[in-house]
Structure formats: structure tokens, C-alpha cells
Amino acid sequence: MIAATISGQDYFQQHVSFDISVELDDRAHTLSAYEKLTYTNNSPDTLEFIWFHLWPNAYKNDSTALAQQFLRLGSTRFKYTKEKDRGYIDSLDFLVDGIDAEWNFHKDWIDVVKVILPKPLIPGKNVIIETPFFVKLPKVISRLGHTGKHYEITQWYPKPAVYDKDGWHPMPYLNMGEFYSEFGSFDVRITLPKHYRIMATGDLVNSEEELAWLDSLAGVGDSLKRLSDKDFKKVINKLKKEQKKNTKQDKSDTGTDMIPVMKTVHFKQDRVHDFAWFADQYWIVNKGELWLKDSTRQVTLWSMYLPKNAEMWRSSVEYLHDSGYWYSRFYGNYPYNHITAVDGDMSAGGGMEYPNITVISRDRSKDLLEYVIMHEVGHNWFYGILGNNERDHTWLDEGLNEYSNIRYWEKKYSDRNNQFVIQDIIQNKLGVGKNFDIHLFHYLSIAAIAKSRDAQPLDISANKNFAYANYGQNYTRTAVMMRFLEHYLGEQKIDQIMQDFYDTWKFRHPQPEDLRYSFEKYLDEDISWFFENVFENTSYIDFSITKKGNTFSLTNSGTFNVPVEVGYYDKSGKEIKRSWVRTDKKTMTLEAPTNATSATIDPDQLMPDVERNNNSTSRGIKTHFIFDKPSYYDRDIFIVPWLFSYNTYNGFTPGLYVWEGFMPGYGKTSLGLNLMYDSKNNKPVGSLLALTKGSDQFSIFFPSVYRIKIGTMAGRRGLQLGFSGTIKKPLTKSPVTKINADLYYHHLNGNALDPDLYDPGDHNIVSLRFEKSWYPSIFKDYYVSVGIKMGDGFIKSSMNSRFTYRMTENIKTSLSAEAGSFLLSKNVPMQYRYYLSGTVDPEFEQLVIDRTGSSSDLKVLYNTYHGSGVRGIVLEDPLLST
Ligand SMILES: [Zn+2]
Structure with missing residues (x-):
């Protein structure tokens, strides 16, 4: 055992207590606020300055870290946001202990500033820092903002960066990547129009009237849940209509004559590291309670959602309750007084956590909603209470939280086999x-x-x-x-x-x-x-088990050596022994009971072995209708009814598509068999495709795949042997090179094919293609490809290039050039010639409805031609290039 370093040695943490007053203008979508905070230096160091985060500035322009991250990950969502829908923070004027303080922007990030302390802050002392601030709220594109008059006020106020044993942690706001903040207390007064429902981090204090109003709304909201389905729908429809009508009025109401009646609500919370608030005029309110294990303390549960999502959210209080209950049981009691989930209706999906309160996007199923609510509530433990640096160690909160989600689901839904319903x-x-x-x-x-x-x-x-x-x-x-x-x-x-x-x-x-x-x-x-x-590390688990005679052997083909659980079974399939095995050898012989006839690695499938289909010595066959959870330890055969395929020669070809593999965990080889019946000629037709993936780790190719395809369809019988490989540098998007090599054999039936376009008989073809693409940015890409096809009596070459440039959100221009010529043209079969209309898919890789020529004037419609060409013109010159 490694001598463990004593954890938390020399540990210290700073303390920040905030006092903020803020007013929402719901016509201009702005916040006017004043912040006063006390910063206590508990570190052993004297501080000359304090880094502050001004994260609303992330939404200001295209140069922010947020804007650049969106582009790097291929999203133009922020890039094409209109100026009026962007946001910022300004009107800052920092006073430190009453003295005007100098402050500067970070050299790279406009959402981080350095506030110089007029006097150094020595260990154990504190300073009072105050500033007014003004926020123009962006339209919700990441976490902060508004959607119409719906408000999600998060990462919204000037906030000191963390100072810990490793020094300062200033960081820009990002969409992918979360936060790190100092613990402390919040005392926040929010002024907004009276009719808004509002909920936030912390306890409502001195707000009896507000609480009474929320209780009355909850009375109405909770009574909805008791209605029959029919009455429930009726009430919800009425509420939806009302909201629609009012939203229209909001939009036309631009005058300044009507000053709304305002209210101020007051929230207080300590031992948290962030403060968020959410407001909406139309939320339905539900209320519940959770009694913790010691049963001396009660936690209030609030759920607030839009009428249009009411059906989905009907059991949301139960989800809040169960999340609070299970996490408290797993790890320790919830220490605050309320757990709240609000409906954010963001289109982006998912949810976002803040202390006490979480915002949830629209979901497709009740299980998904429960999952997201549980996940976000769970963040009270992993993020809220255990406040790790999420930017640098994302797994520590997200991963432990996600693990807890699995535990919750297993506790709650073991009686339905942990089923998860999406549709x-x-x-x-x-x-x-x-x-x-x-x-x-x-x-x-x-x-x-x-x-x-x-x-x-x-x-x-x-x-x-x-x-x-x-x-x-x-x-x-x-x-x-x-x-x-x-x-x-x-x-x-x-x-x-x-x-x-x-x-x-x-x-x-x-x-x-x-x-x-x-x-x-x-x-x-x-x-x-x-x-x-x-x-x-990026190591992965890959064990397999084999049986030779009465000897069972375990082989490790992975890079992550873990203890492996092995189950042994007798003739009747009954489990007779289970044991954990640990070995440093590549292959080891297992100590199996003498009456064991088969064995399985990881019988409960809890070990993430990347190739599970070699984890059992005895595999049965399991059939599934279309798709389901694979068993892996049996051969999983998926059967899909194949009903609607048609071509002119075969007519309708009903049948079955049967497949195996093609998914993670299923190893290298996949099979697809299409068995159909030709209703015109009364004979079976179809195809068989076998794919084998090349090695992921050792070849020069990134993914590579070998394929064999045999089949008979549309008057062609044939065989294809092929290879495709991709070459690129790991962790780069560009350039990407693709290589395709194929051998084809075709036997073409002259009676089934248009004599103007196909030469019947046998054809053996070699095809090689080389493609290279560059993506310098998401605004442009280049592509070139060269290919060659060789048959008996001809060599055909072709070249393609394309340049794509994205000018605005919706306009993309693409310039393509294509050239082709024959290097040898002694005997070019009709189907390999160039036509001004394009080419005719000589390898039978596409679905072409009519290859018979019997509906020749409808060639384009029947999608005979491929590649570039001038549609509708057919020239017989085989050497013509376009
Ligand atoms: Zn999370």
C-alpha cells in the first residue's frame, strides 16, 4: 500500500458574505443591483488583489471564451445571436473599505477582472467590497438569461474567484465546463413585478405575504393533481390559453405608461457558494415535504412548471422527495430547508444545478424528467455541499453524482428491472x-x-x-x-x-x-x-473466457487490469459458484468446480468490458423484435420486418432484415442479412453483409473496416470485397484522409436492365478511391477526392473537389468541380461511361427504383443517375468529361 498523504493538510478556505439588492425590469430585461460583500482572508498569505468573475460579460461579443468554445465545438448558436439578444454587465465602481479601488480586465477574458486592494489584506482580516452593477440579460443560450418574460438569473453578480492552497483560480464562463466558488452567506433582496412567481437559493425571510401567496398557489396546483385525467386536461388547456393570450399582450405592450406594481422578496442562506433565482408569471406551483431520517427536520419541496408541461410534471414533487430521501440516506442529511425544481423550458435539454434550486429543461418522458430532477437535486451534495473545482475535476462532482443516479434508480425501480422509458x-x-x-x-x-x-x-x-x-x-x-x-x-x-x-x-x-x-x-x-x-488514463477493460475440455481460461486483452467476477454453471444452467479472480498474467487457468459445464465473466454485467460477446463459454440464441437491450452473453439476433422496398424489375419485395452486432460491446464483427421475396418473378432475393472492424489501437487507420457483401437484386447477382480506412491525428478534426478499396464481381441479367445503360454478362472491377478533407473552421471546408476504376478493357479515373463557405446562419455556398477521363477505353461497358446526365451507379450500391428502362422518360424521377451532370441530356460519347 502506498503511504497515503494526509488529506486536507494545511487546508484553509476563504469566506465571502454577500449582501445584494437587485431590481428586475421585465420590459428591458435588465437587472439594476448593488452588491456589498465581506471577504475574509483565512489563507496564510497577504493578498494584494482579488480576482472577480463578471460572467454576464461572457455573452457580450464573439471574442469571449464562451463564444470561442461554442465555435470550437462546432456550434454557431452564439455566433448568430443578434446584438439585442446578447448580454453584459457594466456600471461597476468598486469601493474597498470605502476607498475607490483600481480594477483591470484580465488580459484574455472580459468576464474576469482584478480588483486591486488599496491596502494589502493580511491573514485573518477582512475587507468590505461594494459596487453597483447593471446586467443586460441575454436570451437564454447557455445558463443566464430570459426567454420572453421567463427569467433564469444565474452566474449574474460580481463574485470573487477561489483562492486556495494552489493560489488563485480565475476562470472565464464556459458552457462546457462548470465552476468553482467560495463558500459563504447570501442576503439577497429581489424587487420585481408583483405577479411573478419567484424562487431562489435560500430561505424566504420577512416575506409572510409572499409565502402565503405561494401557499395559495400550491393549494390550487396540488388540487390539480387530484383531478381525473379528463378534468386535468381541461384545466390545463384553459391555463395554456390564458398564458398565450397574456404573452401576446406582453409583446404589444411597449408603452411606459403602465408601471407595474412591484414587490421585494428577501432570501437568506449560509454555507453555500452560489445564489440563483428564477421567475415566471405562469408557473403552476406544487408543494411537498420531506422528513429526514432523524425526523426532527422537515425540508420543503417546491415544484414550479409551465401549464404546457403540466402532464409531464404531475409527479415532480415525488421526484424531489425521493431524490432528497435517497441522497440523504446514501451520504448524509440534506442540510438546507428547501429543495426546488423549476421548469426552464430551455430548448437545449438537460438541467442546471444551484444550491437548493435547480432548473430543468423540457423532457421527452417522465423517466427522463425524473432522471434530470434527481441528477440536479443530487448536485446539492456533489457540487453544492462538496464544492470541488468542477472546471478542473469535472468527474468528481458530475461522476459521483451520476453514479448516485444509478443507485437511486436501482433502489426505486428494481421491481421493474431498472427499466428506463424514453418513448x-x-x-x-x-x-x-x-x-x-x-x-x-x-x-x-x-x-x-x-x-x-x-x-x-x-x-x-x-x-x-x-x-x-x-x-x-x-x-x-x-x-x-x-x-x-x-x-x-x-x-x-x-x-x-x-x-x-x-x-x-x-x-x-x-x-x-x-x-x-x-x-x-x-x-x-x-x-x-x-x-x-x-x-x-484512458485504459479500458477487455476480458474473455474460453473452455477447452474441462479447462476454463481467462484472457486479458485490455489495458485496465481489474478483479474479475466469474460465475460457474452446471449442466442444467444453475449457478454453482461465483468468485473474484485477479491476475497479472495475460491468460490464466481458472479453478472451476468439477461439475462446471460453462462459465461467465461478470454475470450481472456491472463491469464495463468493451467486448462482452466473448464473456461466456456457452452462448444461446436470443431473438429481439427490431431492437432491445442486447444480452451479449447470448447471440442477439434482431429481426426487423422489411415491408416497403420496391423496384421495377422485382416488384414489391417483402421480407425480413436480420442483424447481429453493429453496436458498442459487440466486438469486431457484425452481420446483416436481408431476406426478401421477389413478388414479380416469384423467387427469393436479398443480400448478406459482413463487416469486421480493424484494430482501433495499433493500425495507422483510425477506424477501419473490412466488408463482404453478396446479393441478388434488380437483375444483378454479385459479390463485393472491400476495405475502408480513415487516417487522421488523434484529437484533431482536420485533415481527414479516407481510403476505399473494393473488388466487385457483377453478373448482369440482360432482360432486367435497360440495354441503353447496361452491358449484360460478367464484370470484374477493381475500385480505389482516396479522399482528403480539411475543416479549418466551422465556416469553411475543402474536399478533394481521386478515384480509379479498372475493368477488363478500361481504366476510368475521376477527380472531385469542393469548397464550402458559410456566409450567414442560413446561407452556405458550395463550389464543386468534377473531372473524369478514361486512361484506357478499349472496351467500356455502358454502365461505366460518363453521361451528361451523370453516371448510373454501376456497382449497384444505391437504391434505384427503375434500372429496366421501361419508364425511360422518367429516368431522373426514378433516380437513375448519380454524380454531377446536366440532368435530362443523354449523350452517347463515352469519353466526354463533365
Ligand atoms: Zn450534472
Whole structure:
């Protein structure tokens, strides 16, 4: 065991208490505010300045870190936001202990400023810093802003950056990548038009009238839930209509003659590191309560949602209750007085957490809504109470929180096999995806990316993630690995460790090593194998098991060596033994019971092995209708009815599509078989496709794939052997090179094909194609490709190039050039010639409705021609280039 460094040595944290008064103007969508804060220096250092975050400035112009991150990740959402929908913060005038203070913008970021202290702040002392500020609210594009007269007021006030043992942590606002803030207290007075429902971080104080009003709204809201479905719909429809009518009035009401009646609501909270508030005029209000385990304290639950989402939110108070209940049980009691979820109706999806309160976007199903509410409420523990640096160690809060989501779902929904419903009708009525569960989604997410050379370790700063998918691994990889570790260590042990971590670090800033220290404290074994592989490396798990005679062997083909659970089964399939195995060898012989006839690795599928189909020595066949959760340990055969395909020669060709593989966790080889019946000629037709992926890790190719396709359809019988490979540097988007090599054999039936376009008989073709693309920015890309096709008596070459430039949000110009010529043209089959109208898909790769020529005047309509050409003109010159 490694000598553990004592966690939290020399630990200190600063304290900030805020006093803010703010007024909302709901016509101009602006905030006018005054902030006064007391900053206490608990560090051993003397401070000459304090970094402040002015995050509303992130929405100011195209040069902010936020704007640039959107572009880097391929989104033009902010770029094309109109000036009037952008936002900023200004009117600042910092006073420090009553003295005018000098302040400067950060050299790179306009949403970070340095406030110079007129007098150095020595350890143990505090200063009072005050400033007015004005915020123009952007339209919601990330987290702060408004949608019409709906307000989401987050990351909105000047806020000191964290100063910890590593020094200052100034950071610009980002969409992908969260925050790090000092703990302290908030005393916030919000003035806004009287008819708004408003909820915020903290307890409502001195606001009896406001509370009474909310209670009366909750009375109405809660009575809705007791209505029959029919009456419920009726009431909701009425509310929706009212909202629509009023919203129209809001829009036409531009005059200044009507000054709204205002109110001031007052919120107070300590031991938090952020303050957010949300306001809307139309929310339906529900209220509930949660009694914590010690049953001496009651937590109030508020749920506020728009009439149009009322059906979805009907049980939202239950979700709040269960989240608060389970997290309190897992880790420690909720320490504040309310848990609130508000309907944000953002189009972007997901939700966002703030202390006590969370904003939730529109979701497609009740399970998704429950999932997001649980996740965001869970952030009260992992983010709110345990306030880690989310920007640098995203996995520490997102990952542990996501892991807790799996635990919650398993506790609550084990009786429905942890089922997760995204589309009720499709899953529960049609039965497609009926068995999707919480584990499937997490597993697919990590298995899909685990072996990619674009994978990155988790413990990097959020903005260093190459793509959203990599950022997402902070959630899923941590969650799945923690769930696996729980299975290995036992739930009791995990509870003990996590409760210790929570207790030691609540209302503080834990680091990754502090979590590890809590593990080391309670375990006899060295846990570095887990921490180093899961968080610091991109290693992946890939074990397999084989049986030869009576000998069972375990092979490790992965890069992450973990304890492996093996289950043994007798002839009747009954489990006779289960044990954990740990080995450093590539292959080891297992100690199996003598009557074992088969064995399976990880019988409960809790280990995220990237290739699960080699984890069992005995595989049955399991059939699924269209798609469902794969078993992996059996051969999963998916059967899709194939009803609507048609071409002129075969007529309608009903049949079945049967497939296996094609998804993460299923190894290298995938098969697709299309069995159909030709209703015109009364014979079977169809095709078989087999794909094998090349090695992800060692070849020069990024993904590469070998394929074999045989088939008979539309008057052609044939075979294709092919290879495709992509070459690019890891963690770059450009340039990308693609290579395609194919061998074709075609036998063409003269009776089935247009004699003007196809030469019947046998054709053997070699095809090579080389493509290269560059994406210098999301505004332009270039593409070139050269190809060559060789047959008996001809060599045909072609070249394509394209330049695309995006001028505005909706205008994209594309310039293409195509040239082709024959290097040898002794004997060019008709189907390989160039026509001014294009070419005719000689390899039968496309779905062409009519190749017979019997509807020749409708050639274009029947999609005979491909590639560039002047449509409608057919010339017989085989050497013509376009
Ligand atoms: Zn989260």
C-alpha cells in the first residue's frame, strides 16, 4: 500500500458574505443591483488583489471564451445571436473599505477582472467590497438569461474567484465546463413585478405575504393533481390559453405608461457558494415535504412548471422527495430547508444545478424528467455541499453524482428491472426497447468511446476536452466504474467510505486525492489500480473466457487490469459458484468446480468490458423484435420486418432484415442479412453483409473496416470485397484522409436492365478511391477526392473537389468541380461511361427504383443517375468529361 498523504493538510478556505439588492425590469430585461460583500482572508498569505468573475460579460461579443468554445465545438448558436439578444454587465465602481479601488480586465477574458486592494489584506482580516452593477440579460443560450418574460438569473453578480492552497483560480464562463466558488452567506433582496412567481437559493425571510401567496398557489396546483385525467386536461388547456393570450399582450405592450406594481422578496442562506433565482408569471406551483431520517427536520419541496408541461410534471414533487430521501440516506442529511425544481423550458435539454434550486429543461418522458430532477437535486451534495473545482475535476462532482443516479434508480425501480422509458408507446406498447434500463445507456456511452484514439483522460480541465462526447465521459465512465467498484467492495463499504468523505468535506473544497484518501482509510488493499486507471488514463477493460475440455481460461486483452467476477454453471444452467479472480498474467487457468459445464465473466454485467460477446463459454440464441437491450452473453439476433422496398424489375419485395452486432460491446464483427421475396418473378432475393472492424489501437487507420457483401437484386447477382480506412491525428478534426478499396464481381441479367445503360454478362472491377478533407473552421471546408476504376478493357479515373463557405446562419455556398477521363477505353461497358446526365451507379450500391428502362422518360424521377451532370441530356460519347 502506498503511504497515503494526509488529506486536507494545511487546508484553509476563504469566506465571502454577500449582501445584494437587485431590481428586475421585465420590459428591458435588465437587472439594476448593488452588491456589498465581506471577504475574509483565512489563507496564510497577504493578498494584494482579488480576482472577480463578471460572467454576464461572457455573452457580450464573439471574442469571449464562451463564444470561442461554442465555435470550437462546432456550434454557431452564439455566433448568430443578434446584438439585442446578447448580454453584459457594466456600471461597476468598486469601493474597498470605502476607498475607490483600481480594477483591470484580465488580459484574455472580459468576464474576469482584478480588483486591486488599496491596502494589502493580511491573514485573518477582512475587507468590505461594494459596487453597483447593471446586467443586460441575454436570451437564454447557455445558463443566464430570459426567454420572453421567463427569467433564469444565474452566474449574474460580481463574485470573487477561489483562492486556495494552489493560489488563485480565475476562470472565464464556459458552457462546457462548470465552476468553482467560495463558500459563504447570501442576503439577497429581489424587487420585481408583483405577479411573478419567484424562487431562489435560500430561505424566504420577512416575506409572510409572499409565502402565503405561494401557499395559495400550491393549494390550487396540488388540487390539480387530484383531478381525473379528463378534468386535468381541461384545466390545463384553459391555463395554456390564458398564458398565450397574456404573452401576446406582453409583446404589444411597449408603452411606459403602465408601471407595474412591484414587490421585494428577501432570501437568506449560509454555507453555500452560489445564489440563483428564477421567475415566471405562469408557473403552476406544487408543494411537498420531506422528513429526514432523524425526523426532527422537515425540508420543503417546491415544484414550479409551465401549464404546457403540466402532464409531464404531475409527479415532480415525488421526484424531489425521493431524490432528497435517497441522497440523504446514501451520504448524509440534506442540510438546507428547501429543495426546488423549476421548469426552464430551455430548448437545449438537460438541467442546471444551484444550491437548493435547480432548473430543468423540457423532457421527452417522465423517466427522463425524473432522471434530470434527481441528477440536479443530487448536485446539492456533489457540487453544492462538496464544492470541488468542477472546471478542473469535472468527474468528481458530475461522476459521483451520476453514479448516485444509478443507485437511486436501482433502489426505486428494481421491481421493474431498472427499466428506463424514453418513448412510452414504442417501448411499452410496441415492445421495441422494452428492456432498456439504466445500465444500458451508461454502458453504451463508455463502450462506444473506450478504445477510440480520440479518448482523453477524465482528470483534465473541461475546456481541454476534444468533444462533448469526451466531456460526457466524466459522467458515464465515473458512474459505471464506481458502480463496478461498489459491486466489488460491497455496498456497506462504499457507504462507509462515501459518508466519511461527505462528512469530512461538507461545505469545503475537496480534491481528487481527498476522495482517494477516504478510500484508503477504510480499505486493506491498495486502491491505486482504480484511481489511476479510471481518472488519469484512458485504459479500458477487455476480458474473455474460453473452455477447452474441462479447462476454463481467462484472457486479458485490455489495458485496465481489474478483479474479475466469474460465475460457474452446471449442466442444467444453475449457478454453482461465483468468485473474484485477479491476475497479472495475460491468460490464466481458472479453478472451476468439477461439475462446471460453462462459465461467465461478470454475470450481472456491472463491469464495463468493451467486448462482452466473448464473456461466456456457452452462448444461446436470443431473438429481439427490431431492437432491445442486447444480452451479449447470448447471440442477439434482431429481426426487423422489411415491408416497403420496391423496384421495377422485382416488384414489391417483402421480407425480413436480420442483424447481429453493429453496436458498442459487440466486438469486431457484425452481420446483416436481408431476406426478401421477389413478388414479380416469384423467387427469393436479398443480400448478406459482413463487416469486421480493424484494430482501433495499433493500425495507422483510425477506424477501419473490412466488408463482404453478396446479393441478388434488380437483375444483378454479385459479390463485393472491400476495405475502408480513415487516417487522421488523434484529437484533431482536420485533415481527414479516407481510403476505399473494393473488388466487385457483377453478373448482369440482360432482360432486367435497360440495354441503353447496361452491358449484360460478367464484370470484374477493381475500385480505389482516396479522399482528403480539411475543416479549418466551422465556416469553411475543402474536399478533394481521386478515384480509379479498372475493368477488363478500361481504366476510368475521376477527380472531385469542393469548397464550402458559410456566409450567414442560413446561407452556405458550395463550389464543386468534377473531372473524369478514361486512361484506357478499349472496351467500356455502358454502365461505366460518363453521361451528361451523370453516371448510373454501376456497382449497384444505391437504391434505384427503375434500372429496366421501361419508364425511360422518367429516368431522373426514378433516380437513375448519380454524380454531377446536366440532368435530362443523354449523350452517347463515352469519353466526354463533365
Ligand atoms: Zn450534472
